Amino acid sequence: MPSSSSHSAIVEPKTQWLEVILLWVAGVSAAMQFAKFSISFDTLLNHYQTSATLTGASLSAVGLVGLVFGVSAGMIASRVGYLKVLVGALLLGGVLSFIQSFLPPFNLLFITRMLEGLSQLGVVVAAPTLIAKLSAPQHRSLTMGIWGTFFGVAFAVCGWLGKRILDQQGLSTLFLSHGMLITTIGVVLFFILRKNPVLDLVPVAENQGGFFAQMIRIYRNPRALLPGFVFLFYTFTLVSVLTYVPGLTGDASQNKWMFVLLPLISTSGTFLAGAIAQYWMRPQRVALMAYVGLAISALVLSMLNDVPVLFGLVVCIMVLFLGMIPGSSLAMIPALARNPSEQAQGYGLLAQFGNLGATLGPPTFATALAAFGLSGLVVLVLCVCCFGIVFSLLAGRLNTVS
Structure with missing residues (x-):
């Protein structure tokens, strides 16, 4: 094993930025599997004439697969090989989007959504493992911060360009465009990475x-x-804060810009956390700082309900701290993992727990808001911060792998 380490040091002197960015684009294309159905929700309702519950289930079906099979995906990727899993997942996503572009019967559409869950999971497990391997140690937290922005960027691009395609060309062209993007990036990554000497050293x-x-x-x-x-x-917490908090201001114009601005602030926080974890402090401390900042801003928020401008400003700060948490979590995995297999397992658990949180959070926050209003939301955020602080402290007690 020592000889392998020294060999790695020889062939991996610097970060392969082109490959890292292409892998990030692969993540963006995979996250668009969520975003394309989110922006076309009303159009899908009109086309298929199904209930909002069934159409909503087709939206969440992608995440449900991650909830059930997150850990399994990490195990499979470490056995089959990360590049094979990544390229296979991207090409599967392309085929499924092409099928969706024919607007098949709803039952078949729902099956394609379940299979897209496998595609999305394969990408979010394999791509960050490869990014960590293609990054020099002095850039690893930074590249993980870049990777962590893929979900927000996918929604921003779909909300801008995807919505324009949907409005001008229709549902079929939207799905076809996504199929072309995800297939192209899969083919490009295969030819660029298949003979990469660094990835030859990734053990299965x-x-x-x-x-x-x-x-x-x-x-x-x-x-x-x-x-x-x-x-x-x-x-x-994040989906609930982005969904429910803007409506608490009572200012319609402010609500509109908050719905646009908050996802961008969250994405900025993710990248910022990666930079801080790279150059100033360990990712565990960044997570701790983010949860403490979130708790303080939530307390301040509870006192500003009658001042819309200040309320909106504090919400922006709150979302910035929230956005720092995924950047630090992603940076933790290569910092703590002792080998690529352990990294893939960490990303699999991240996908599984992330989907669990996204499933349980919105109904819990909706219930707290309905029962207690803003104070219910603040108390729930404080409880979340307590748990986040505890787990950040526990992670901080682990030795970082150099």
């Missing part, structure tokens, strides 16, 4: 016992588990 895990025995071992590994727990309370 050998058989380490039965499936369930491996799963138990992963869940008992704090290096893979704790970044996922830190991430869980972010996804539990």
Whole structure:
């Protein structure tokens, strides 16, 4: 193993930025599997004449697969090979988008959405593992911060360009455009990375016992588990804050710009966290700082309900701290993991816990808001911060892998 380390040091002197950016684009194209249905929700309702519940289920079906199979994906990727899983997942996503472009019967459309969940999961497990391997140690937290922006960027691009395609060309062209994008990036990555000498050194895990025995071992590994727990309370909170908080100001014009601005602020926070974790402090401390900042801004928010401008400003600060949490969580995984297999397991758990948080968070926040108003939301955010702080502190006790 020492000789492998020294060999790695020879062939990986610097960050391969082109490859890192292409892998990030792959992540953006995978996240568009969520975003394309989000922006076309009303159009889908009109075309298929189904209930909002069924159409909503087709939107969330992608995340449901990640909730169930997150850890399994990390195990499969470490055995089959990360590049194979990545390219296979992207090409599968392309085929499914092409099928959707024919606007098939709703039952078939729903099946394609379930399969897109496998595609999306393959990308979010394999791509960051490859990014970490293609990044020099002095840039790894920074590249993880860049990677962490893929979800917000996908929604921003779909909200701008995708909405224009939908309005001018229709649903079929929207899905066809996505199919062309995700297929193209899959083919490009295959030809660019298949002979990359750095990736030749990424070991594929050998058989380490039965499936369930491996799963138990992963869940008992704090290096893979704790970044996922830190991430869980972010996804539990973010969607709810972006959805419900702007409407609490009572100012219609302010609500409109907050819906546009807040996702961009969240994405900026993710990149900022990666930069801070790279140059100033360990990612565990960045997560701790983000949760403390979130708690303080939530307390301040509870006192400003009658001042719309200040309320909006504090919400922006709150979302900036929220956005820093995924950047620090993603940076934690390569910092703590002792090998690429452990990294893939960490990203699998991150996907699983992230989908769990996104599933449980909105109804919980909606209930708290309905029962107690703004104070209910603030108390819930403070509870979330308590858990986030505890898991950030526990992660901080682990030794960072150099």
